[in-house]
Amino acid sequence: MTSTPAASSPDQIVPHLSPSAGFSGSLSADEFKALFRGHPGGVAVITADAGEGPVALTATSVASVSADPPLLIFSVSSLSSSAAVLARAETVVVHLLDAQDLDLARIGATSGIDRFDGTRPWSRLVTGEAVYHDVRAWVRCAIIERMDAGGSTVIAAHALQAQLERDVSPGEAGDALVYHNRAWHRLGEHSRIDS
């Protein structure tokens, strides 16, 4: 990536000068991807159904934004095969995965496969949503807001109901799953750097 020249003095950094610098400037897609390739993320699989059968996708953009009311956000690229369903669905189930769920993370990230062929068992809640079994946790949510953001949609959702299969107690390292630089990682005592 083209980077800003080194600071000429400790008090001032000379910015990258481009033909469209400042507010009218913009990073290229490749520059932006290079920045975020190195930014790790937790892994979720989101299921939704707008009446024509369930879809599922793996997302690393899920974040908690408020506990009271309990709200989360995630984004979906318009290029995703699930985008059209997520544009119309009223509810979603967000499966928050740990390292034991790596197979499901791969299923949701692999294109051209049937993500509900039973390789990973699933069923429907009485409210209708598809939920995969034996994940670390899942949370059923009502979609409350959509915000267009370039080639993606940011979705805000309100948590209605959850199941927590594998909790991590305060102080425990757990068994978390992280995606980083196109690879999967497992957190645990071996990765802690608390002083």
Place this chain on the structure above:
Amino acid sequence: MTSTPAASSPDQIVPHLSPSAGFSGSLSADEFKALFRGHPGGVAVITADAGEGPVALTATSVASVSADPPLLIFSVSSLSSSAAVLARAETVVVHLLDAQDLDLARIGATSGIDRFDGTRPWSRLVTGEAVYHDVRAWVRCAIIERMDAGGSTVIAAHALQAQLERDVSPGEAGDALVYHNRAWHRLGEHSRIDS
């Protein structure tokens, strides 16, 4: 957390029944926090200035949502000491941290301290924003959208200019920083679980 009873058959999961089940139901704040305590996140420090001096906060909600145009999102709690400034700022600098930047992550997460006292060197870009030196990467962004979400605001921002000090090449494990269950973790070859 109160969890859904075990499935009574492989084909149906009996949902948690509460006085306000379904769309009118809602997880409690404690239930929601228990779910997300176990969901890991990459770590960023965001600086902003609305004309009265810079503020900084540590955030684990930063996510890339679109590469073309280059857009990212993050959320800020209204309880944050930086919330008022972020409600008015036109630009932000998002510092994407790795494990070498743990000291800065702690500074942005500690209340009651002067986050710009020079403990971690910083300077101003010619466009005015405060930027910390020697971080893995930073990206200057224009705020393009705000969405109220409970006790927080979701902010979407357009990437204008970036500096990448420590890149991770495809295939490299790098040295990423992750926050999980109130602890810091470092990714590397030791945490990879690719098969």
